[in-house]
Amino acid sequence: MAQSQHREGIAAGRLAPPQYADNFSDLHPPLDRHEAVVEADRCYFCYDAPCMQACPTEIDIPLFIRQIATGNPLGAARTIFDQNILGGMCARVCPTETLCEEACVREAAEGKPVQIGRLQRYATDAAMTAGRQFYERAAPTGKRIAVVGAGPAGLACAHRLAVHGHDVTIFEARPKPGGLNEYGIAAYKATDDFARAEVDYVTEIGGIAIDYDKALGRDVSLAGLAATYDAVFLGMGLAGVNALRAEGEEAQGVENAVDFIAGLRQARDLSSIPVGRRVVVIGGGMTAIDAAIQSKLLGAEEVTICYRRGKEHMNASAMEQDLAASKGVLIRHWLQPKRVVAEGGRTAGIELEYTEMRDGRLAGTGETVTIEADQVFKAIGQSFDAAPLNGSGERIALEGGRIRVDQDGRTSMAKVWAGGDCVVDAREDLTVAAVAAGRDAAESIHRTLSANGRA
Template sequence: MSLQPPVTLVSPPQDIDACFSDIHPPLTERQAHLESARCLYCYDAPCIKACPSDINIPSFIQQIHSDNLQGAAQTIYSSNILGGSCARVCPTEVLCEQACVRNKEAECAPVLIGLLQRYATDHAEFTGHPFDRAPDTGKRVAVVGAGPAGLSCAHRLAMKGHQVEIFEASEKAGGLNEYGIARYKMTNDFAAREVEFVLGIGGITLHTGQALGRDLSLAELQSGFDAVFLAIGLQGTRQLGLENELASGVQNAVDYIRVLRQATDLNGLNIPQHAVVIGAGNTAVDIACQLRRLGCEEVTLAYRRGTESMSATDHEQQIARDHQVRIKTWCRPEAITLDDQGGVAAIHLRRTAMQGGALVDLPHCDVLPCDAIFKAVGQTLEMPEDAQLEQLRLDAGKLAVDTRFHTGLERVFAGGDCTAVGEDLTVEAVQQGKLAAESIHQLLITQA
C-alpha cells in the first residue's frame, strides 16, 4: 500500500506555497479502516518494543478499527503527549514499522503505524483536555526549553499536580517542531496548535523570550523552584574549518530552515540556483529537498563516506532522490572559492576512500560551481554564558545524566538533545522528558 505522492517541483513566479503541502497526506476514513484491519494485534508486539515512547500500538490500532478514535488517541497520548507531531516526523520506517511482523508475510509490507497514529490524533475529539490534573501539590518546577522534551516533562508534571513554569528563549514554543522540521512535514501551524493542546491541561505557565544566561541563571532557578529540568537542545553548528567559511553564501542549514519555517511569503526568500549541502543526516535532506521545492535549479548533497553510512534513513534518502537531489558520496569539502564580489563561486571536494579501516584522501579533487553552501554537519551544545552551569558534567560534549536524568546537581535534571542519552529524535526527546518528570515527581513527593 503505497501512499507516497509524486513530487511536484515549481520555480518562481509560480505558487511556491503549493510545493510545501503535506508530503505524507493523511489517511482517509476508509484507508484507516482497511489499514487498521491488517494489524495482527500481536501478544508480544515487537512494534511496542521498537517504539522509544512505549506506545501500546496494537491497542490503539484495534481502537481505530472499532471506531473508538478518542480511545485510540488517549492510548497514544498516555505514552506520548506529542503523538501528533511524532506521527509526522518520527522515522517509523526504522522503528515500529521495521519491527512489524507483517514484514515477514507474503506482502512484505508493514502496517502503516505512523499514518494510523496521525489519523487517531488528528480526528479524536475531546471535551476539554484528555487528562485531568491531580490535586495541587504546592511544588513548583522550572523547565528551561519549550521543545519536545520540555513540553513532555511539563505536561507530565502538571498532570501530577505540580505547578510548572517553562522558560523559552525563542519567541515561540515548540523547539525543533516549530523551527527545525521541514516545512512539508509539519504543515498548517500544527506545531503551535500542539503546544496549545499540551498547555491545555492547566498548571503550566509559558514564558517566551527568556534565555538561560541572558535573562535567568541556574542558581536563580534553583533558589526559586523545587526542581529544575533543562531541555535546552543543541544551539551550535559544527564548522567545516575552511577559509572563506564566513562568506555570505555559506549558511547553517538549521538557520535557513528556521527562516523558511517562519516565512509568511516564500517568494521573498533569497533562493540560490546552484546549492551544495554538506552533510548526511535528516537535516541535510530536509534543506536539500526544500531548496528544490523553492525552485533551486540544482542541489548537490556531499558526504565524505558512502550512502550506507549516512545517518539519514533509506526512506529519507529516497525522498531526496525523488526531489532530484544529487547525492555525491566519498568526498569532503576542501576549499571554498569566492567571486569578485565576495560571493560563493565554487566548492572544492576532495575525493575520499576507506583504506585499512581509515578514511583517506585521494589525489582527485572535484570543483562544483555553486552560489550557496549549506552546512548540515551536526549540531553542538553551547553552554550559555553567565548561566552558572559550570558545575554540570559533560559526556561527549553534551550534558551528562544518570538513569533518572539527574545531572548530579541538587534538584537539577536534564533531557532531550542536550544530553548524551539516546538518539537525536523527537520521539526520544519526548520520552526523556516524560521519564525525567517521573523522576522529579518522585523527588518532590518525598520532600517535606
C-alpha cells in the first residue's frame, strides 16, 4: 500500500495505481457456459414459482432457467426482456438475496438458493454481446409521448411505448442517460460502462430520442409538455438529500454520499478521487453501504457506518452488510448524529448520541460518543423536489412529499403518468421496481391512446 495513504485529511492517490483496478473489479464475475448450465440444473422448476412471485417485474424465472439448462441463453434473454428490458443491470444490482433468491425453495431447504441473478446476467449478456434484438416496432401510431428522466423508469416506459409504435422523446436533466444506473450504483457492480451500453441496447429499437441537459421546471414545463404531446410520463428520481440535522454539518468534509458515488462513477481516473483517512457514513441503506465500501477501496484507513437503529432495521440487506464488513468497514448501530466537530472549519470528528426504543419510539439516551473523522458522508435518504412540477399549468396532487398515482400510474393531471422513486410508496433504490412502474405506465398510456386517441 502506498505511503501516501497515511496523509491526514481528505486526499487523492492514497493507493498505488494498480490497486484501483483490482479494488474496483467486477464484484461477481460472470458465469461461463458450463457454470451456468450446472447452476441452472439446480432449479426445481416449481409449479408455483415463489421466485417469480417475489420478482417486482414478474419475470418467468423457472422458464428462463430451463432455457439456459437446455442450451438456449438467447431464448432465456427473450423471456427476461419480455418483462424487464433492463434485465442486464437488474441482474447486477438487484438485491436478489431479499427477493427471488430468498423465496427460492433451495434457500429454504439448503440455505443455498439457485443463483438467479447470475443466471439472469448470463442470459442477458449473451443477447447484448450478440447484438440480438427481440422486438420490432409496431406500425407508427402518430402519437407522441414525452418522458421526463432517462432513468430506469423512463427507459422502461419509453421502450414499451416504442414497441407499440409510438414516438417518444426523453427529456434528461443530466448529460448522460441511465439515471440511478449511471450515477448511483457502486462502480464495482456495473463495470465497463455497462449502464451506457444498456441504454444503447434499449434505444436501438428506434422511435426514442433523448434530449440531454433539459430539466423540468428550467428548460421545459409540465404544462408545455402536456399541451404539445399526447401523453407525459414523469420518471424523475430524488434530487434532494436529507440533512443530518446536526450542529456544524456545514463544515468542510461533510458531503452527500450520492454526490460522492456519482463523481466516482464518472471519474476516468479513480486515483483522482479524494477520500478521507478516517471516514464516517451516516445511514443504513444501500447508498450508505456503497459509499462506505468505495471509501475503503479508495484507500481510507478507517471507515465506520453509524445507523440510528439496529442491524435488523437497516434497509441494506444482510448480504450487503456482510460485504461491507468483509472490506473492513465497521458498522455501529443505535447511534444518531448530534454535532460535527470542526477545527478551523474542517471536519475533525463527529459526536453521536446513543439511541434506544422507548414506548415504541426512537429516543436519545443522552449518552454520547465522538468518532474521529476527516470526512463524513450523509446517506440518510433523499427527498423528491416537487417545485418543477407546478411552475405552470395544472397542479399535480402530492402525498407524503411525492406524486400520488393510481394503480395504472396516472397522476391527478390529465395526460400525465408517473413512476419510480418520485411517486408515493416507491421502493427506493430498487431499479427493478422502477422498471416495473415504467413498463406498466406505458401499457396504461397505450391502452388509453388506443381506446379513444386521447389521454
